[in-house]
Amino acid sequence: MSPWQQLSLAWRARGAAPLLREYYQSLHPLLQRPLSDVSLVAVDMEMTGLEPQQNQIISVGLVPLIQQRLQLATAEHQLVGISGSVGQSAVIHGIVDRHLQAQTLAQQHLLSWLLQRVMGKLMIFHHAPLDLAFLSALVPKAPGSALRFPVVDTLQIERRRLLRERHILPQGCLRLGACRQRYHLPVYAAHNALMDAIACGELFLAQTASIDPHVAVAEFLWWP
């Protein structure tokens, strides 16, 4: 890891709440390690819409990626309580209000729930800015102050890869399903946060399968 990255990580952690700062610090030793030696977690969230300030997270799926394998045994799927109704978004994620009555997590506990589970692990998202914006909206006291830890973004990796081959990317070619198709990954009919997290994790495995596993993980990171 370059000194700049080290500094950057410390700078980004300043002023953060204790648990969040602990997460920044837990990433420290990871950045210089080779990809094959780092634990990651693929994360996906379902929301009631696309506006972080107006819409809410309704479910989170996590699947750890350890030693280049997605570990379903320790995967988790968590529904989150919302104020109001899921409305039209139920069409997409299939979660209706009835589901949200049992075993849900309160919005204010979501961030610490997530941080406890990803401690010492890098997070993988497909299109990280959206997920991070929603998570940032959860930061207590200073809602909206952005979370700025480095993550893996499979969409960015794919964009970079495709731009090396051509200049203009056709619309929709960076969607998760379209990316997966290019690697001959199976089509998963169901959409929930857990299956999408697995789908995203598999995409990352496919993207990195032909790459020397000794390459530092830092090569794959996206810094918000």
Next chain:
Amino acid sequence: MDESELLPIRNFLAEIAPFNELPAELLEECSRSVSIGYYSKVSGSVPLSSENPMLYIVRSGAFEVRNAEGELLDRLGAGDYFGFPSLMSGESISNKVLILEDGLVYHLTLSLFEKLRAGCRAFDRFFNRAYAKRLRHQKASHNVALMTANRISSLMVMAPVSVDHKTPVCDAAKLMRKHRVSSALVIDNQKLVGILTDRDLRNRVLAEGLNGNVPVYQAMTSAPVTIDANALVFEAMLQMSQHNIHHLPVLENGQPVGMVTSTDIIRSQSSQPIFLIGEIERQQDVASLIHVSKQIPLLLQNLIGADARAEEIGRILTSVTDALTRRLIQLNQALLGEPPLAFCWLAFGSQGRQDQMACSDQDNGLLLAKEPDAAATAYFDALTHAVCSGLNDCGYVFCPGDIMAQNPAWRMSLENWQQKFSGWVNTPEPKALMHASIFFDMRCVFGPESLFTALQNQVLATTCDNDIFLAALAGNALSESPPLGFFRQFVLERDGSEEKGIDLKHRGSVLINDIARVYALSAGINEVNTAKRIRVLIAQGILTRKDGLNLADALEFIAHMRLANQGRQYENREALSNYLRPQALSSLMRHQLRDAFKVVHDAQAALKLKFMRSF
């Protein structure tokens, strides 16, 4: 997690054998416990760890299992497995799994795999069979003995008739009548306590003057001899003859799961090749020989079912034909008297190459030690007509081209045969070349080996390094090509408006036979079986090891597809043919078949380069 969340993974597992046999809760546990990896072609092979063996379930992509010597054991696609042999044997991994196409793989841990085997009998049986099959492929020279090494579980009657020990014998007898069986298991508290047979009902009830209200436990044979489901058929036969009994309850983990009777065993053995050949040699007249030959289609079916290699099936079927031919000659000699002079019965074509399959016609000839006089001519005329029509009655129909020993044209002295072959070699006209493909694959089925060798050596001496003849023969071998179009799509044969499919024989097997023949004749190799020819060509360095093995693999694969296709046709009571409909293939099979045809295509190109360069 609630069960709907991993639906795509569970649904995939639920569709593949043997996971489809698992109870819902175990299936759910599987989908929650797999770990997922992705393997890229770039890395070459899947790193398998002996310390941490896993069951690998292919979700997408294509893989190839090869042993330490590099021999191909299996090709795998979606829904196939690898890694199970070391899971089951505990031995370290010696096979390599090569990555042909990038793919996603689900991994299952050893402890879960063992839990599934313990929790579901069908699951356990599936992998036992897969393991046995892999072992079989592992052993380079597995042979016919394998067939008699079948396990009891393959022929026992599942869900046997059972009665409670307190049931009145007349109710038990009614149940046995209803199921048309000669025995029933007697159960007390889910445990096997005895067996009730027809003989028990006769000796212990009727002969004792008892009535039908006697409870079963008074009439049964208690503590019966049993056998484990994993025991060999052979061991069951031993048990039966030692104890002079005809029924053996089959146990699995101490629980009764089936019944095997001496009739089941006899039925399973009667279509074994060894048994069949023994039967053929025992028959004293042509009529009973014809009767025995009716078993041949069943033999073929059993061999296909036992998943024997196509090469071996060809050899076994041919050895049955050879035995029939020999017995027909012997029986007719007994009628006609001793032959006036020494002769060899020659087999040509597929019987010569030892690759006969279903519905072969006969191609044969007679080689006489010297020019026959009128009496000898009459003798051999009678003998060959009798043998050829005997073969025809046994299912080997008369050769449409009349290449048969009963045709005087193909009944010649050594000298005349030698002249005939020289004629073909020196004047390779189209008709001669057509004959060559049949006659050059010759083998002696009956008669003195020395007489046959005298002919074969002379033939090979004339073909060896004979550029003009070999170029003509190579040209003839190239007149048909494998059914691959410009875009590597299959080319289908059409019959009027009807689509017939891929001709696996004339555009597959025959082409490989032709290629191997040209090389073998060019090098004076006396083998006629195509696989053996290829092995010798590799050993002599005429074909590179890689090209040779590829060609042998393609030969085996295409022959295997032909057999499997005919097995399916037989089961569906369709007419047997060599046409395969590509729609009937899985994508992996299509992929492999295309590969096999590609190998044939490349081998044809190499043949052209080697033998037709200067023409």
